[in-house]
Amino acid sequence: MSMVAASSVTPPLLAPVDQLPELGASWASRLRDENRERFARLGLPAADDEAWRFTNLKRLRGASFAYDPNVAAPPAPELPGLNVPEFTLVNGRAELERLDGFPGLQVTSLATILRQEPDSISATLGAGADTTRHRFAALNTAHLADGVVVRVERNARAKLRILMTGPGAAHAGYPRILILIEDGAEALVIEDHVGAEGFTCPVTEARVGQSGVLHHVRLDRSGGMAMHFGLVAVHQERDSRYVSDVMALGSRLSRLDLDVSLAGEGAECVLNGLYLPVESQHMDHHTRVSHDAPHTTSRELYKGVLGGKGSAVFNGRIVIHEGAMGVDAGQTNNNLLLSDQALVNTNPELEIFADDVKAQHGATIGQIEDESLFYLRSRGIEEGEARRLLIEGFAGVMIEKIGLEPVEGVVRAELARRF
């Protein structure tokens, strides 16, 4: 193991090559090398980078992390009541080679696949994550070693929880997930980041085949000192459906980029998000929906409740490409500020190069309204409870959308604990 200081002359955060395992496929080694070179050249986003204007990386620049996937991670809390197969990544390293016994569902460690059947993912691994635009995705790919590959076979139904634990304090982890939903398949995948205290830089790539459905629930339940910089890149084929519920509950400093490419005609995505920064937490959500094909639909609703010195960024980009007629895109971002020191920056970005499209967006930043509070209090409800009711009412809509009671319970408990 080696300590890598972010401020040293060697490329910050990059683990030395001899710390990385041999990969079973030459194309994978090339992919890793290219991204090592790319990150070494580009480094972290600069302070004047427009896409990072409101997220200060000083805390990351000043820190140093050890890279050692084999170190033990703190134990993760259960998700009681959720009766779903589980696969665990510790510091990005798969605990098992594969998960057996679930027909239609193949869950295999990335290292195993690269060793045994690399050709099965050579066209998909790295195809979705744009490491030119996303420096942290380049950093993740520069440490390509292990992770998990989930394949849901044609017309099959499957559920899976991917439990991501670690890295511990002062350690870095680079988890990698590849989700392949074959034509007509339907899957629920819960990506559950729990208990990290160090620096996590995960990349999830998903491909949803023709008429396939992926419900992707992503929870960040990292610890209060953790830093989390992730990318989710989704590619959708004809008539497919992708539903994302992003719940930002943890980490001291976090950013998630969610890129969705609606590549096939009739594809639809529904992007829901909830962020709840308190104390000095900072949560940044950048989404980019690319309507590449005609008659594609996107619906996006992100909500934030901010307390203490909590801060957040919502940046929602919708790109409607030339020739993509009949597109229907909608984006909403609502924020509830509970303290004078909380801060949110919200920014819609619409780039429309096609005719005959519908694109709507709206954003609000507000506080608890006196009139609502008085209405509840005039009915005998004590002020504190009235506030809680209003906050739950605001955020509860996002929680209910998840549609999985055990997960909803976790989010509700977080909400109640915070506000």
Add this chain to the structure above:
Amino acid sequence: MTEPGQDLLLEVRDLHARVGEQSILRGIDLEVRAGEVHAIMGPNGSGKSTLAKALAGHPSVEITQGEMIYRGRDLRALKPEERAGLGLFLGFQYPVEIPGVSNRYFLRAALNAVKRQRGESEVSAVDFLALLKSKATLLDLDDALLTRSVNEGFSGGEKKRSEVLQMVLLDPMLAVLDETDSGLDIDALKLVSRGINEQRRPDRSLVLVTHYQRLLNYIVPDFVHVLSAGRIVRRGGKELALELEAEGYGPYEENPEQRVPARGR
């Protein structure tokens, strides 16, 4: 009609209040005894709603002078929720929409909050559902309105009936109903009036704030007070409402200097 009782429930003396920089109430005197029905009438902008809000403790109304004594307590020292606990109810002119909070959940939270304050035991979810169903049927309120978010997507009439439902559930001693008749068609008005009339009891008083006499055809007041420019300028019995209906508020639109004693007739 119930016989006006002797117990003084509410006593408002020389009440002055402002909203923002604007002085709205300029010396209101009002006495309400148990079982009485009072109507506060007056032209737009005369301060009717501000008086109702002052009684319930709306944060936008700043009391600058005078007092409000309710059941022997100084209302100014009580929070809105404490006033509700003591049996004071305000029916809102514009009921507030609360997105994401189901009406049923809200109603039970309110009922139990009030019961806790009154030292009564809380209502179980099962008992509450039965109670709610019986009361909602009385007001012809659809089940769907009970599961929806509070007031969200309700029609004007549904909002007002929902206010009366809240009143029925919370079982107040003094209900101040602010323009409960506005926006109601005749059928809805009859329904709401019936609901309110069924709530009349010798120990319960009503203050009806209304612009029009129409409501008073269905809920007959014992006393009518005419408010103009923040003062009560005339008092009378139910016949005064009819007179106002016939002659309009013309004479009361000006700013009169007279002040009428609390029980003057």
